[in-house]
Amino acid sequence: MRSTRIRQTFTDFFVSRGHQPVPSSSLIPDDPTLLLANAGMNQFKPYLLGETAPPFPRATSIQKCARTSDIDQVGRTNRHATFFEMMGNFSFGDYFKEDAAAFAWELMTEGYGLEKERLWITVFEDDDEAERIWRRIGVPAGRIQRLGMEDNYWSMGVPGPSGPSSEISYDRGPGFGEEGGPAVDGERYIELWNLVFMQTVRGEGPAKKDYPIVGELPSRSIDTGLGLDRLAAVLQGAENVCTTDLLLPTLNTVQELAGREYPGEGEEKVSFQVVAEHARSAAFLIADGVLPAKDGRGYILRRLMRRAVRHARLLGITGPVLPAATASVVANLGDVWPELTGRAGLIEQVVTAEEESFARTLAQGTRLLDAAITRTREGRSVTLAGETAFELADTYGFPLELTVEAARDAGLTVDEDRFGTLLDEQRRRAKTGGKAKTAEALKRLEAYRELAARVPRTEFVGYDSLIAETTVT
Ligand code: ATP
Ligand code: MG
Ligand code: MG
Ligand code: MG
Numbered sequence: 001m002r003s004t005r006i007r008q009t010f011t012d013f014f015v016s017r018g019h020q021p022v023p024s025s026s027l028i029p030d031d032p033t034l035l036l037a038n039a040g041m042n043q044f045k046p047y048l049l050g051e052t053a054p055p056f057p058r059a060t061s062i063q064k065c066a067r068t069s070d071i072d073q074v075g076r077t078n079r080h081a082t083f084f085e086m087m088g089n090f091s092f093g094d095y096f097k098e099d100a101a102a103f104a105w106e107l108m109t110e111g112y113g114l115e116k117e118r119l120w121i122t123v124f125e126d127d128d129e130a131e132r133i134w135r136r137i138g139v140p141a142g143r144i145q146r147l148g149m150e151d152n153y154w155s156m157g158v159p160g161p162s163g164p165s166s167e168i169s170y171d172r173g174p175g176f177g178e179e180g181g182p183a184v185d186g187e188r189y190i191e192l193w194n195l196v197f198m199q200t201v202r203g204e205g206p207a208k209k210d211y212p213i214v215g216e217l218p219s220r221s222i223d224t225g226l227g228l229d230r231l232a233a234v235l236q237g238a239e240n241v242c243t244t245d246l247l248l249p250t251l252n253t254v255q256e257l258a259g260r261e262y263p264g265e266g267e268e269k270v271s272f273q274v275v276a277e278h279a280r281s282a283a284f285l286i287a288d289g290v291l292p293a294k295d296g297r298g299y300i301l302r303r304l305m306r307r308a309v310r311h312a313r314l315l316g317i318t319g320p321v322l323p324a325a326t327a328s329v330v331a332n333l334g335d336v337w338p339e340l341t342g343r344a345g346l347i348e349q350v351v352t353a354e355e356e357s358f359a360r361t362l363a364q365g366t367r368l369l370d371a372a373i374t375r376t377r378e379g380r381s382v383t384l385a386g387e388t389a390f391e392l393a394d395t396y397g398f399p400l401e402l403t404v405e406a407a408r409d410a411g412l413t414v415d416e417d418r419f420g421t422l423l424d425e426q427r428r429r430a431k432t433g434g435k436a437k438t439a440e441a442l443k444r445l446e447a448y449r450e451l452a453a454r455v456p457r458t459e460f461v462g463y464d465s466l467i468a469e470t471t472v473t
Contacts, residue, residue: 001112001235003245004336006228007062010087013107014060019089022061027288028297033158035297036066036285040088041161041196041223047092048161048198050218054092062087062228064284064337068300069157071307071401074277075270078176078233078240079190082304083281085228085246093219097166100195100222101133104168108193112235118171120145120181120189124152124164130197134166145183154196154223155208161217162202168193170234190234193226239264242273246333250276253328258315267409271311278308279325279351280333286347287339292354303399305354309362310402320359322351358397365396369403373410382411386418393419394426 001009015021025043027036034042040063047054063086073080089103108114121144123130134144146152155162169182169189177188198221203214232244242251254275255262262272285301292302305322312321326347334341372388384407392398404414 001232003228003232006112006232006235007085007087007336009111010107010226011060011062013111014058014089014103017058017103019058019060020056022059024061024063027064027066027285028290033160034156036068036300037063038065038067039063039156039223040065040086040225041090041198042156044090044092044223045156045160048217048221048223049201057092057094059090059092060088061090064288066281066285066300068304071304072405075242075273078187079227079230081229081241081277081281083277083284084230084241086225087228087231088224088226089222090224091222093221096220096222097130097195097197098133100197100224101130101137101166104193104195104224104226105137105139108168112231114170114234119143120169120171122147122152122167122169122182124148124166127152127164127166127197130164130166143181145181147183150209154194155202155211157208159202159204159211161198161221161223162200162211162213163196163198163217163223165194165196167191167195172234190230191227192230192234194224196223196225198223240273242277247276247280249332250279250325250328253324254312254315254317254321257312257317257319257321257324260315268315271314274311275308275315275321275325278304278311279322280329282308282322282351283326283329283340283347284337286350287337287343291350299399302354303401305351306358306397306399307402307405309355309358310406313362313366320352320355322355323348326351361396365392365398368392368396369398369406373407373412376412377410382413384412384414386415386420386422389414389416389419390422390426393423 011021022043025037029037029042031042031045040061041048042063044059046052064083065086066083068082070080071082074082091100108119109116116138119139121134121139123134123144123146125146125148131144135141152165152167153162154165167182169191171189173188177185182189182191199217200213201215201217202211205211229241229244229246232238232246233241236244238244241247251262251272254272263269281304282301285297285304290297290301292298292305308322308325327344330340330344330347334344340347369388369392372384376384384403389400389403392403393400400414400416400419404416407414
């Protein structure tokens with residue numbers, strides 16, 4: 001089943017069950033606590049919290065999501081991307097667990113035709129009610145597992161609505177990993193659909209895992225997320241999210257540029273996937289108004305682009321890669337996401353400029369990094385100096401994560417504490433006397449602003465907030 005039909009089937013199913021179709025929000029959320037949209041429920045948060053009366057009791061959407069927290073998984077698991085589409089149905093104080101489970105089961109087995117015997121269910125550890133509901137639907141006890149806070153108590157990752165969840169996973173078979181259900185192996189039993197029973201408010205804490213539950217929501221709501229990319233992989237018999245019709249054309253472009261075939265395994269497979277997948281994320285981020293910058297969202301975009309370029313070099317691509325790769329994203333997904341087509345010119349110019357500026361220093365920086373790795377090993381140390389990581393970032397524009405990744409490939413870690421200290425010192429210095437740098441950064445910002453002004457605007461929502469957030473050091 002092609003992805004266009006997967007989307008349509010989802011929307012039709014829920015619209016015919018009384019859900020209002022709502023367009024995806026921008027990747028730049030209307031929510032100061034959140035850097036990038038990471039779930040379908042983000043735009044409905046005020047309804048869930050009871051801050052705004054929901055204009056309809058039920059909704060359905062296909063939301064553009066970015067999760068750079070999954071960046072290291074790309075190419076290493078079969079199921080993680082930094083950008084993906086999340087299909088969801090929502091109830092705002094209307095139906096609850098029983099209907100949410102029944103809808104999901106019917107759509108999975110009848111709408112998408114997945115074999116019942118391959119579907120596994122997880123429920124939150126003390127949610128007896130959810131287990132009873134799934135048993136009534138006909139799922140045998142042996143395919144229902146209980147998991148704790150980490151897996152089955154959902155929250156946005158920032159303070160906000162939360163609740164116990166119940167997930168549907170699909171058994172891809174013994175070729176994909178160990179037996180024993182999603183509690184044992186997330187690659188073989190790929191998590192497809194998360195049904196969240198929204199009922200609590202989580203407050204703030206030092207780390208996500210410490211966010212305390214501080215109260216009850218005014219009413220009990222349903223928030224679900226079914227990953228289009230993962231479902232497409234299952235329905236298309238694709239090994240992973242980078243070889244579905246959502247990304248295959250882009251992967252093909254990378255193959256052409258590299259002059260070699262995607263190998264299907266090993267480190268080259270990772271590099272192919274990183275290039276194609278990050279190109280898609282970059283195209284969507286730019287289309288929604290994110291521009292490369294030193295911090296915030298702009299830094300996330302920059303890091304994705306630079307990581308893609310570095311992996312392209314590992315594949316032997318010496319010339320530009322991002323313009324062609326993002327163009328194939330626009331060609332492949334522009335019908336479904338018209339903002340890509342509307343901002344195709346800007347996407348091309350931003351990725352070209354960023355790649356050119358990075359390419360100028362990439363070769364030198366790589367030599368410096370390789371030499372430092374060799375020195376570190378010769379000195380029988382396993383830690384690359386923070387000074388090296390800092391010089392690479394400061395002089396050559398290597399995001400710390402790139403250095404960490406290259407060091408890790410060589411069996412080393414990086415002294416990140418020292419790196420942090422050096423960065424702080426530099427920021428302090430810049431505040432007092434960094435006129436030249438500030439001027440240069442402002443000039444670049446100005447250049448991007450001009451670029452943005454030259455191309456037609458379609459739903460360009462994030463520009464002002466982005467500029468405001470771009471602190472120039
Ligand atoms: P996982 O445990 O596999 O990392 P998750 O529990 O973090 O997934 P949820 O927050 O429950 O994911 O999101 C709902 C759905 O969105 C998932 O069930 C999955 O289908 C999809 N999804 C989540 N993260 C990604 C990703 N990085 N790439 C592609 N799809 C994803
Ligand atoms: Mg996850
Ligand atoms: Mg999970
Ligand atoms: Mg989940």
